[in-house]
Amino acid sequence: MENLAIAVKRAQDKAAIQLSELEEEMDQRIQAVENESRKDEKRKAEEALTDLRRQYETEVGDLQVTIKRLKKLEEQSRQISQKQDVTALKKQIHDLTMENQKLKKELLEAQTNVAFLQSELDALKSDYADQSLNSERDLEIIREYTEDRSSLERQIEILQTANRKLHDSNDGLRSALENTYSKLNRSLRINNISPGNTISRSSPKFNHHSSQPLAYDRSFHSSYADEDCDSLALCDPLQKMNYEVDSLPESCFDSGLSTLRDNECDSEVDYKHQGEFQSLHRTEESLGGDASDTDVPDIRDEEAFDSESVASVLHWQPQGSAGEGGTLSSSRKPISALSPQTDMVDNTSKVTSQKAYKIVLAGDAAVGKSSFLMRLCKNEFQGNTSATLGVDFQMKTLIVDGEQTVLQLWDTAGQERFRSIAKSYFRKADGVLLLYDVTCEKSFLNVREWVDMVEDGTHRTIPIMLVGNKADLRDVDNAEKQKFISAYLGEKLAMTYGALFCETSAKDGSNVVEAVLHLAREVKKRTEDDDSRSITSLAGSTSKKSLQMKNCCNG
Numbered sequence: 001m002e003n004l005a006i007a008v009k010r011a012q013d014k015a016a017i018q019l020s021e022l023e024e025e026m027d028q029r030i031q032a033v034e035n036e037s038r039k040d041e042k043r044k045a046e047e048a049l050t051d052l053r054r055q056y057e058t059e060v061g062d063l064q065v066t067i068k069r070l071k072k073l074e075e076q077s078r079q080i081s082q083k084q085d086v087t088a089l090k091k092q093i094h095d096l097t098m099e100n101q102k103l104k105k106e107l108l109e110a111q112t113n114v115a116f117l118q119s120e121l122d123a124l125k126s127d128y129a130d131q132s133l134n135s136e137r138d139l140e141i142i143r144e145y146t147e148d149r150s151s152l153e154r155q156i157e158i159l160q161t162a163n164r165k166l167h168d169s170n171d172g173l174r175s176a177l178e179n180t181y182s183k184l185n186r187s188l189r190i191n192n193i194s195p196g197n198t199i200s201r202s203s204p205k206f207n208h209h210s211s212q213p214l215a216y217d218r219s220f221h222s223s224y225a226d227e228d229c230d231s232l233a234l235c236d237p238l239q240k241m242n243y244e245v246d247s248l249p250e251s252c253f254d255s256g257l258s259t260l261r262d263n264e265c266d267s268e269v270d271y272k273h274q275g276e277f278q279s280l281h282r283t284e285e286s287l288g289g290d291a292s293d294t295d296v297p298d299i300r301d302e303e304a305f306d307s308e309s310v311a312s313v314l315h316w317q318p319q320g321s322a323g324e325g326g327t328l329s330s331s332r333k334p335i336s337a338l339s340p341q342t343d344m345v346d347n348t349s350k351v352t353s354q355k356a357y358k359i360v361l362a363g364d365a366a367v368g369k370s371s372f373l374m375r376l377c378k379n380e381f382q383g384n385t386s387a388t389l390g391v392d393f394q395m396k397t398l399i400v401d402g403e404q405t406v407l408q409l410w411d412t413a414g415q416e417r418f419r420s421i422a423k424s425y426f427r428k429a430d431g432v433l434l435l436y437d438v439t440c441e442k443s444f445l446n447v448r449e450w451v452d453m454v455e456d457g458t459h460r461t462i463p464i465m466l467v468g469n470k471a472d473l474r475d476v477d478n479a480e481k482q483k484f485i486s487a488y489l490g491e492k493l494a495m496t497y498g499a500l501f502c503e504t505s506a507k508d509g510s511n512v513v514e515a516v517l518h519l520a521r522e523v524k525k526r527t528e529d530d531d532s533r534s535i536t537s538l539a540g541s542t543s544k545k546s547l548q549m550k551n552c553c554n555g
């Protein structure tokens with residue numbers, strides 16, 4: 001057993017030795033195989049690597065050759081294109097430069113043309129402006145002329161009516177006279193009076209009557225009134241006239257476009273035909289007889305023409321008026337308010353070359369416009385004046401602020417029916433003397449209406465002097481407890497309209513000249529301001545034009 005165990009042990013040891021030898025051999029063989037395969041792989045890899053390297057090197061060589069070729073080509077192409085471009089560009093640049101120059105030239109020409117056209121346009125514009133201004137002015141003048149013409153026509157119509165009535169009256173009177181003479185002759189013949197005593201048409205006695213305005217001979221009327229009742233009935237207005245003629249002032253400087261009136265506020269209703277007759281008579285006195293006193297020189301504007309044409313319409317010559325005027329002038333008494341030596345200058349020669357400021361007297365009927373004007377120009381007062389028909393005018397020269405100033409004073413009729421005529425005179429007026437009667441509330445209340453009329457009639461704001469006339473009546477003992485318009489109220493109203501104010505009395509002459517002087521001063525100031533403004537605007541437009549011309553030339 002022991003042997004067996006020893007033999008097994010021995011066999012085990014021997015198997016172990018053999019196993020380890022086999023293991024060793026296996027390891028060696030594996031290692032050898034591994035080495036071999038590694039070597040093989042390495043060799044293979046090296047071979048592949050060498051192949052790849054070779055391939056890469058070949059490709060790189062190829063690429064390098066290609067690059068070189070490309071570079072060469074590129075260089076070649078670049079050289080070629082550069083040469084072509086430069087010439088083409090140069091050509092293009094040249095063309096463009098030429099075109100640019102051409103365009104510049106054209107632009108310059110166009111600019112010059114534009115400048116020329118601009119200047120022509122400016123010239124045309126200024127021409128157009130001038131022409132439109134001229135045409136506007138012409139239109140204005142035409143309109144003024146038309147209005148003046150229509151107002152003149154209205155006046156002429158009034159005068160013609162008056163003239164017609166006058167002729168009718170004359171005819172009536174003449175026939176009445178003739179009837180009277182024939183009756184007288186007949187009665188003389190019946191009474192066996194010798195023909196030598198008959199009053200013939202050519203006898204001095206008859207001439208004496210005929211040399212006087214027949215209608216005015218009150219004694220004549222009274223002596224034959226009874227006999228001539230029937231014949232005088234033909235000229236009814238004349239009968240009334242015969243009575244009223246006596247109450248007429250001998251000489252009145254009024255235009256004579258006037259009618260007799262009561263001393264009431266508004267005597268409009270009292271307008272009678274005979275008044276027109278008398279007014280014609282007095283117009284002749286005013287336009288003819290007053291020339292020495294009122295400085296009616298050659299008036300250049302249309303108002304002057306107005307009065308001339310009015311005068312020319314009045315062909316009827318009343319006889320004996322010159323003589324009457326003469327007696328009246330001797331009875332003039334200057335009052336303190338009017339001192340011709342200091343305040344007023346009647347200088348005809350100078351007047352003609354001076355601007356005459358147009359002052360219009362306005363206000364209700366019978367407020368004393370004509371009396372005011374008479375006081376101012378003639379230093380007279382007539383207690384019983386007649387209503388103005390249409391308009392009357394006077395010239396007066398005053399020293400305003402040491403300067404000789406000519407005033408053209410237009411006395412408008414206050415009666416309602418002459419309003420349109422009065423209104424047409426406001427248009428050219430430089431100032432307005434707006435009168436009311438301090439004893440007549442209605443005339444004061446109507447001031448508003450007059451101011452509206454002035455504003456309607458004028459295109460610009462003109463100075464207005466609100467005058468409360470007949471202030472002397474306040475001092476008189478007032479038996480009838482008459483209501484007066486206070487100076488405070490007048491002043492307040494004037495302030496509302498931005499007008500000047502003063503209270504006057506044409507009767508005693510207080511404040512008459514002062515009022516006119518004050519207004520004249522304002523009118524002068526306003527006119528001078530307007531003139532300087534128009535000169536400035538003219539100068540402004542001229543310099544603007546020259547500047548435009550300059551700019552145009554520079555541009």
Ligand SMILES: Nc1nc2c(ncn2[C@@H]2O[C@H](COP(=O)(O)OP(=O)(O)OP(=O)(O)O)[C@@H](O)[C@H]2O)c(=O)[nH]1
Pocket residue numbers: 263363364365366367368369370371372382383384385386387388389412413414415469470471472473504505506507508
């Ligand atoms: N007491 C007094 N009476 C005056 C004054 N002014 C005018 N009168 C009288 O008032 C009346 C009317 O005067 P006019 O001068 O004719 O009035 P008018 O405003 O011209 O009237 P129209 O021509 O109808 O617009 C006349 O009887 C004048 O004598 C004055 O200051 N005092």
